[in-house]
Amino acid sequence: MAKHIGVIGGGVIGLSSSLLLRQAGYAVTIIAKDFPAPFETIDPITQINFTSPWGGAHNRWVPPHPSNPVSVREHPLSLTTFRHMKALFSTHPSTAGITFLKGIEYLESPGPEYVALTEARASSSEIGPLPGFRLLSPSEFPDSKITWGCEYDTWCVNPMVYCAFLLRRFVYQGGKLLKKELRSPAEVFSLLSEEKVDAVVNASGNGFGDDENMFITRGQTVLVAEECDATVTRQNADGSWTFSVPRGFEGGTIIGGTKEVNNWDVKPSEGTRERLLKTFGETYPKILGEKKELTVLRDIVGRRPTRKGGPRIEGKVLEGAGFVMHAYGLGGRGYELSWGVAEKVVEGIKGHLGEGAKL
């Protein structure tokens, strides 16, 4: 008999982890309050705490640098994710919701990690190779406020097309689902009476609210109908950002976005929308083509499940219940780091249950 894992969470982290656990031979049940659904039908108020629908989502490299220990821990996870995305795109180009395209960055006030990111370093095994990496020359900058720029090959996903694809793949490979709101991870051990649960994965995003290091980072973006040929990020000297994330698959383009710590406002701000559209249009006029204005489809507000000190990816025995592998607190990088986190989850479960766990 295969050992049975209960995964809490139907967001990008729970789904990726469940798929790899299934492929490692475990019996897997996902238990979640929210599952992927067509993005257009997801209610912005009642499902505000389910973060995955509200993501961009693009991969932007955050160069590892000693000044930022979290970046050093996270970078390998983003490289692992890149490899998985490439593989999924090559086998499922028209169904996975993944697009490969150029990433372009324009920074007004680059931190030390960017200043140190030369073409030689980007192609070294220390941090790369980052495919297609090239520093831009000042003549390629959109205006004189930009002091550093680069481009590279990267991926974007249409979040709910991608998440629904992961979910379908999981079920196709024999995974089971249970829609339910839990009071605690411990509940899962006694929930499925006919089937013993040997370990639990806690990929609940922002779910239980009892980790004092957790906080939310509000993000407001705007979805426009225009297509964009690249995922472009601009950092302003005041610390604010503007970016585009083409969603592909009839999903338009996300123009982002804000990063507001502990702001719980569910309503979009019109001022923010206008500022994002204006700055992005000036930075990358190509998106407008012949038009004067972008075609706004909807505003988006989401809550990134952020954690002081970085994500929690570790196993721990929960007294009186059993082994729980935690995988939450991915902040603004849940998609970017998803497959790296999922590999760590499988390692943690294997480490605890032993090799006998396989089918």
Ligand SMILES: Cc1cc2nc3c(=O)[nH]c(=O)nc-3n(C[C@H](O)[C@H](O)[C@H](O)COP(=O)(O)OP(=O)(O)OC[C@H]3O[C@@H](n4cnc5c(N)ncnc54)[C@H](O)[C@@H]3O)c2cc1C
């Ligand atoms: C505006 C915005 C832009 C973003 N852009 C990007 C980007 O470009 N790239 C990127 O990598 N990331 C981006 N992110 C971040 C990314 O969306 C998140 O990191 C990611 O979605 C987190 O996934 P998760 O699976 O951890 O959590 P969630 O998606 O929130 O999933 C949590 C799951 O746990 C379930 N759950 C929680 N509590 C319970 C309970 N008590 N009982 C049962 N089930 C429960 C929920 O129902 C849900 O299924 C962005 C986020 C925002 C808001």
Ligand SMILES: *[C@@H]1O[C@H](CO)[C@@H](O)[C@H](O)[C@H]1NC(C)=O
């Ligand atoms: C979202 O989470 C917060 C904090 O846990 C909670 O107060 C709020 O009721 C939740 N909102 C919804 C719509 O579930």
Ligand SMILES: *[C@@H]1O[C@H](CO)[C@@H](O)[C@H](O)[C@H]1NC(C)=O
């Ligand atoms: C499970 O994850 C949530 C984050 O969603 C966290 O608040 C909680 O403390 C975790 N559970 C345990 C038992 O550690």
